[in-house]
Amino acid sequence: MDDIKEMYFSQTALRTYLSCPYRFKKRYIDGLYWRYESDSIQLGSEFHLDMKRHFLGLPLSGKNSNLVSAATMFLPMEAGKKYLPEYTLRYNDNSVKITVRYDLLVIGDTIEIYDWKVGKSKLNASKLATDIQTQLYLYTMASAGQIIKKDMEPADISITYFNPFHPSSPVHINYDSYKLDKNRIYISGLVSRILKDSEYALTTDKRKCIHCEYNRLCNGKSVSARSINGQDSDLSWDDIEEISF
Numbered sequence: 001m002d003d004i005k006e007m008y009f010s011q012t013a014l015r016t017y018l019s020c021p022y023r024f025k026k027r028y029i030d031g032l033y034w035r036y037e038s039d040s041i042q043l044g045s046e047f048h049l050d051m052k053r054h055f056l057g058l059p060l061s062g063k064n065s066n067l068v069s070a071a072t073m074f075l076p077m078e079a080g081k082k083y084l085p086e087y088t089l090r091y092n093d094n095s096v097k098i099t100v101r102y103d104l105l106v107i108g109d110t111i112e113i114y115d116w117k118v119g120k121s122k123l124n125a126s127k128l129a130t131d132i133q134t135q136l137y138l139y140t141m142a143s144a145g146q147i148i149k150k151d152m153e154p155a156d157i158s159i160t161y162f163n164p165f166h167p168s169s170p171v172h173i174n175y176d177s178y179k180l181d182k183n184r185i186y187i188s189g190l191v192s193r194i195l196k197d198s199e200y201a202l203t204t205d206k207r208k209c210i211h212c213e214y215n216r217l218c219n220g221k222s223v224s225a226r227s228i229n230g231q232d233s234d235l236s237w238d239d240i241e242e243i244s245f
């Protein structure tokens with residue numbers, strides 16, 4: 001990217017920076033990507049695509065039908081509500097440019113955000129409550145979602161994470177003005193920190209390097225699709241889009 005000030009930050013970009021600023025630089029500023037498609041990414045892509053087809057009323061692929069059935073039983077479509085799969089929302093507040101691609105929005109009296117996860121492990125509710133994805137998704141909706149629903153309040157918004165491998169353990173998180181203020185401070189602070197960074201330091205936590213595509217560059221260690229595969233069992237749709245483009 002020629003000018004990072006023009007960049008719209010996704011949750012993957014913010015997460016990458018939080019994990020390792022140098023990795024962020026390699027991926028987003030130097031444009032040094034490794035294109036690969038692991039089994040997890042393929043499953044995630046197929047599942048997300050079928051969920052999109054379902055909510056658009058299109059024929060399904062027939063792949064992963066048990067997983068798709070679990071999700072559609074969890075969220076039956078209701079008359080009077082609007083279903084918007086794969087909806088992208090961008091927010092530009094001068095110095096803070098952010099972008100979110102929601103797996104699904106359900107618009108009625110409230111705005112329900114749904115995010116599909118296909119990792120093998122159960123969702124971790126306490127981790128998700130403070131995760132950068134949760135913060136960014138809710139904050140962006142509260143800040144820019146008026147184009148979807150006029151006069152909505154932060155308390156009208158919620159996010160639900162659902163994993164079809166564990167259909168009885170969804171994680172539901174409500175929003176409010178207090179959380180919005182906290183998220184605004186945190187996200188704008190994080191974005192301005194990235195924009196001012198000139199060092200892009202390597203992480204000191206070498207455990208993160210094991211699953212990093214730049215391990216050879218930084219540590220002289222071999223890198224394989226298998227070693228990277230271990231990190232992507234619970235990716236979001238925008239992770240899949242960004243990593244596998």
Ligand code: SF4
Binds near residue numbers: 020023209
């Ligand atoms: S190998 Fe380690 S230090 Fe290098 S970019 Fe990856 S996570 Fe950062």
